[in-house]
C-alpha cells in the first residue's frame with residue numbers, strides 16, 4: 547500500500563491526532579521540524595525525488611535520537627521546490643519563488659498555532675537555500691514567540707566530509723558522490739548503478755560554488771544544461787553504501803546536537 551509509511555514514526559505529525567499534536571506543542575522546548583525537498587532531475591542514475599527522500603530521512607534520523615526526551619514532531623516533507631534551472635531535462639516539478647515562500651509561510655503559521663516553541667525548516671535542495679533564508683525572515687517576523695530557524699542539511703557535513711570523501715572537490719555536486727552514497731545506503735533500489743553518467747564541472751569564477759560542500763560567496767544563475775549532458779555533476783561512480791552510512795551517522799550526530807541545543811534554549 548502506497549500510504550503505509552506516512553505517519554509510521556512516533557515523530558510523525560501525520561500519524562497523530564489533533565489533541566496529540568497540541569499536547570506535544572505545548573510542552574516546554576517543543577520543536578517542529580518541516581523538511582523541505584524538491585522534485586528535479588538528478589541525472590540518469592538517481593530519482594527525481596532524491597532531495598525530498600534524503601531530507602525526510604535525515605530529519606527522522608536526527609529527531610528519532612531525541613524523541614524520548616524532547617517534545618518534537620516532523621511534518622510530512624514539502625515535496626516540491628524552487629528548481630527552474632533543471633526544467634530543460636524534464637521530470638522537474640517546480641514552484642515560483644513567491645508561491646513557494648507563501649506556501650511555506652501558510653504551512654508554518656498554521657502548524658505553529660499548536661504551541662511549538664521552535665521551528666526548524668530543514669532543507670534538502672541547493673536551489674531552495676535563498677528561499678529558506680527568506681522564509682526564516684518572514685515567518686520569524688510574524689512569530690515573535692517562536693524561535694524560527696533554517697538549515698540546509700548537507701551543509702552539516704562540510705566540517706567532516708573531507709575525512710570521508712573519495713572524490714576531489716567538485717565530486718560531491720548535484721547527483722555526485724554525496725547524494726548517490728546516501729541513497730545507496732538509504733534507498734538502494736532507487737539507484738541505477740549501471741547508468742552513472744556525470745561530469746565534473748570546473749566553476750570558472752574563483753568565488754563561485756565548487757561543490758555541495760565548497761561554496762564561495764558569489765551567487766550565479768545557470769541552467770543545468772550548461773553544467774552537464776546527463777544533468778548530474780560530480781563523481782557518482784565513487785559512491786558506496788558504506789560512505790552513505792558514515793555520512794548519515796555523522797549528520798545524525800550534528801543534527802542531534804543542534805536539536806538538543808534548540809530544545810534547551812527554548813525550554
Ligand SMILES: [Zn+2]
Nearest residue numbers: 584597671672
Ligand atoms: Zn536538488
